[in-house]
Amino acid sequence: MGESLLSVGLDVGTTSTQMILSKLNIENKAGAFSVPEMEISEREIVYKSEVHFTPLRGADLVDAEKLRTIIADEYKKAGAERTSVDTGAIIITGETSRKENADAVLHELSDFAGDFVVATAGPDLESVLAAKGAGADKFSEKTGKTVLHMDIGGGTSNLALIKDGRIVKTGCLNVGGRLVKFDEAGKVTYVSPVLRGLCDVCVGDHITERTVEDISKLLVSALEMVCAKRGETELLRKLATEGTDMAPVQADVISFSGGVADCIDRDVPWRQYGDIGPVLGREIRKSLLCSEEYVLGEETIRATVIGAGCHSAQLSGSTVFYQNITFPLKNIPVVKFGESAKLHEDAVFWSIEDFGLPDYSRVAALADEIVNRVKSGPVYICVERDMAKALGQAVAMKAAKDRPILCVDRIKLLPESYMDVGEPVGPALPVVIKTLVLSN
Amino acid sequence: MNKQELTSLVAEILSQMNTGEPAVKGSDYKPASPEPVRKGTDYADGDFVPDVTELDLRKLYLTEGAENEEKFRKMKMKTPARLGSGRAGARYKTLTMLRFRADHAAAQDSVFSQVSEDFAKENGLVAVQTECQSKDEYLTRPDKGRRFDSENEKMIRDAIIEKPTVQIVIGDGLSSAAITANAMDCLAALKDGLKLRGIQTGKELFVRYCRVGAGDAVGDITGCELVCVLVGERPGLVTDKSMSAYITYKPYTGVSESARTVVSNIHAQGTPAVEAGAYIAELIETILRKKVSGVGLHAEVK
Numbered sequence: 001m002g003e004s005l006l007s008v009g010l011d012v013g014t015t016s017t018q019m020i021l022s023k024l025n026i027e028n029k030a031g032a033f034s035v036p037e038m039e040i041s042e043r044e045i046v047y048k049s050e051v052h053f054t055p056l057r058g059a060d061l062v063d064a065e066k067l068r069t070i071i072a073d074e075y076k077k078a079g080a081e082r083t084s085v086d087t088g089a090i091i092i093t094g095e096t097s098r099k100e101n102a103d104a105v106l107h108e109l110s111d112f113a114g115d116f117v118v119a120t121a122g123p124d125l126e127s128v129l130a131a132k133g134a135g136a137d138k139f140s141e142k143t144g145k146t147v148l149h150m151d152i153g154g155g156t157s158n159l160a161l162i163k164d165g166r167i168v169k170t171g172c173l174n175v176g177g178r179l180v181k182f183d184e185a186g187k188v189t190y191v192s193p194v195l196r197g198l199c200d201v202c203v204g205d206h207i208t209e210r211t212v213e214d215i216s217k218l219l220v221s222a223l224e225m226v227c228a229k230r231g232e233t234e235l236l237r238k239l240a241t242e243g244t245d246m247a248p249v250q251a252d253v254i255s256f257s258g259g260v261a262d263c264i265d266r267d268v269p270w271r272q273y274g275d276i277g278p279v280l281g282r283e284i285r286k287s288l289l290c291s292e293e294y295v296l297g298e299e300t301i302r303a304t305v306i307g308a309g310c311h312s313a314q315l316s317g318s319t320v321f322y323q324n325i326t327f328p329l330k331n332i333p334v335v336k337f338g339e340s341a342k343l344h345e346d347a348v349f350w351s352i353e354d355f356g357l358p359d360y361s362r363v364a365a366l367a368d369e370i371v372n373r374v375k376s377g378p379v380y381i382c383v384e385r386d387m388a389k390a391l392g393q394a395v396a397m398k399a400a401k402d403r404p405i406l407c408v409d410r411i412k413l414l415p416e417s418y419m420d421v422g423e424p425v426g427p428a429l430p431v432v433i434k435t436l437v438l439s440n
Numbered sequence: 441m442n443k444q445e446l447t448s449l450v451a452e453i454l455s456q457m458n459t460g461e462p463a464v465k466g467s468d469y470k471p472a473s474p475e476p477v478r479k480g481t482d483y484a485d486g487d488f489v490p491d492v493t494e495l496d497l498r499k500l501y502l503t504e505g506a507e508n509e510e511k512f513r514k515m516k517m518k519t520p521a522r523l524g525s526g527r528a529g530a531r532y533k534t535l536t537m538l539r540f541r542a543d544h545a546a547a548q549d550s551v552f553s554q555v556s557e558d559f560a561k562e563n564g565l566v567a568v569q570t571e572c573q574s575k576d577e578y579l580t581r582p583d584k585g586r587r588f589d590s591e592n593e594k595m596i597r598d599a600i601i602e603k604p605t606v607q608i609v610i611g612d613g614l615s616s617a618a619i620t621a622n623a624m625d626c627l628a629a630l631k632d633g634l635k636l637r638g639i640q641t642g643k644e645l646f647v648r649y650c651r652v653g654a655g656d657a658v659g660d661i662t663g664c665e666l667v668c669v670l671v672g673e674r675p676g677l678v679t680d681k682s683m684s685a686y687i688t689y690k691p692y693t694g695v696s697e698s699a700r701t702v703v704s705n706i707h708a709q710g711t712p713a714v715e716a717g718a719y720i721a722e723l724i725e726t727i728l729r730k731k732v733s734g735v736g737l738h739a740e741v742k
Contacts, residue, residue, distance in 0.1 A: 034705050035715075035719050144508060144510060144511050358714050363629075364628075387712060387715050393629070393721070396636055397635070
């Protein structure tokens with residue numbers, strides 16, 4: 001069974017915009033005499049774009065048109081077409097996610113890039129994708145060590161705590177290489193609002209290496225705090241990205257990715273990029289972060305985009321149920337079944353966890369409950385247990401014949417997530433579980 | 441070395457061998473205490489010892505001094521195989537030995553025990569029996585486990601009057617425990633799935649002393665288009681409750697084994713019975729549409 005999906009990843013970051021194409025190979029892991037079990041067996045990167053500067057229009061807008069041109073050009077270079085792209089994700093990260101039109105651009109671009117290319121955002125998801133893209137989860141699994149991964153980009157540092165290969169905690173700090181920008185003469189051209197009250201550099205000031213060092217040291221001390229190498233102060237809370245919360249954690253190893261990670265093991269002249277990135281990298285190397293074991297990710301500046309391209313889509317279980325559904329389904333909010341009595345106007349994915357061993361009478365009873373509660377519109381159900389086909393058909397027995405019903409299993413959902421479901425791949429369905437948190 | 445030297449060397453060796461030193465290392469073993477020491481026990485008379493079969497094999501870890509115990513334990517969670525059972529000298533530990541024998545006994549029990557007399561009645565199944573008259577005969581005469589005598593044949597004929605599209609047969613096979621645990625959950629979901637697809641079925645049969653081939657005889661008798669035999673599989677040491685579905689398009693006595701499509705490993709740790717039932721319903725729809733089962737279906741679907 002040599003099926004594969006072509007998956008695109010696009011990361012529109014604070015500084016850079018990148019694209020990759022990867023091939024997700026799918027195999028049936030079950031024996032010939034068992035119920036099939038499709039899995040993504042391999043993720044192979046087939047194309048990496050150049051690193052483009054994220055096109056902006058003025059200070060508050062993302063230049064959607066230029067982004068579209070970038071995608072179109074890169075598709076052409078890769079020899080891919082919109083129609084040949086099966087899945088993938090676009091993520092808008094760091095400071096760019098705070099731009100006024102971020103949300104609109106994100107959804108427009110995801111449609112532009114392919115039918116089942118999904119729009120994602122949110123610091124927690126970024127952290128997950130960056131850690132996976134850098135291979136930090138694999139490193140932790142292989143060594144059995146607890147890893148704190150830091151993806152230090154232009155505007156933010158995405159943090160992920162990984163135990164035994166599983167991401168157990170995520171967080172985000174406003175620590176990045178482009179919080180202050182200056183021109184060739186050393187005149188400051190931009191100071192990020194997140195630094196307000198933390199340093200007194202202003203646009204138009206003349207900046208020295210010394211000042212850049214001071215700012216970098218301040219930012220690095222926040223990173224030291226979050227891995228419990230330095231006592232926690234107010235600073236950590238001040239630099240936490242809105243909507244995130246990460247108490248200091250202890251880890252065996254610290255792993256780095258993101259553009260700044262490239263300046264950790266290598267000396268870059270401080271003025272090279274017209275930002276604080278090179279000095280920030282140097283200060284990280286000199287800091288407590290690198291006093292014990294640390295590693296650079298398999299991928300550094302490309303970690304997030306590779307995460308988006310290779311690790312956003314997963315496969316459902318291989319026995320699922322659907323009828324009257326037009327794929328792809330996009331941006332369906334996930335709600336725990338039974339818990340929320342709130343009326344949802346739009347369709348939601350009802351998630352059912354901890355069902356125990358399914359027997360027929362309990363499955364039938366659950367189907368009754370579902371049909372009684374969800375009186376009209378489509379029924380979308382997601383269960384952890386391998387029982388989707390039985391549950392889906394039980395619902396179908398009780399509901400009107402023309403009702404759209406979709407029931408997938410073997411999916412673990414994140415809280416406050418959204419789900420996208422693509423065209424079937426053999427007996428399974430590609431699924432993207434994501435968050436959509438824009439902080440503007 | 442000359443002859444004389446050689447002779448004296450041999451003489452020297454011979455003299456050493458007569459000193460009464462043990463010729464084999466280890467033969468000087470002397471038990472530290474000649475009598476076995478009776479240790480106190482945690483149990484009072486009349487207490488039951490804990491049931492060794494209740495321990496989860498994936499969590500039962502007995503190896504001492506592993507390089508990385510945590511990883512070993514994690515690896516064990518991925519397989520029901522008896523890894524990490526440690527050792528006492530060159531042998532199994534007592535617990536490992538007891539568990540192995542308990543699992544083996546459960547497997548044997550499951551072959552030799554009967555599905556209860558009430559099973560068919562309680563579940564509304566038509567109960568029939570192959571030519572076998574006992575478990576012993578069933579085990580020694582596979583041919584008889586595939587045939588019905590005229591009396592049982594008539595019972596089937598009377599129960600299933602019209603030619604059904606699909607005939608479902610539940611057979612004890614080599615594990616009664618598998619049928620008791622899974623058959624009815626699987627059947628309920630399977631019937632729902634067939635009904636949803638508008639596929640007509642005959643009244644379900646329960647066949648005692650049933651081999652997979654009994655379904656072929658049912659095909660001869662009923663003239664069904666497809667037979668689906670849910671049968672208890674030969675038990676192993678992982679589970680004694682594994683059931684399979686053997687699906688044959690246009691069954692008849694003597695049909696080739698390669699014409700069967702199999703769904704195996706239906707049990708709590710494998711594919712849950714209800715989910716398997718729903719899957720089999722879909723598979724049956726495909727087989728009816730393609731008009732082929734077994735190896736031919738694999739080729740067709742590819």
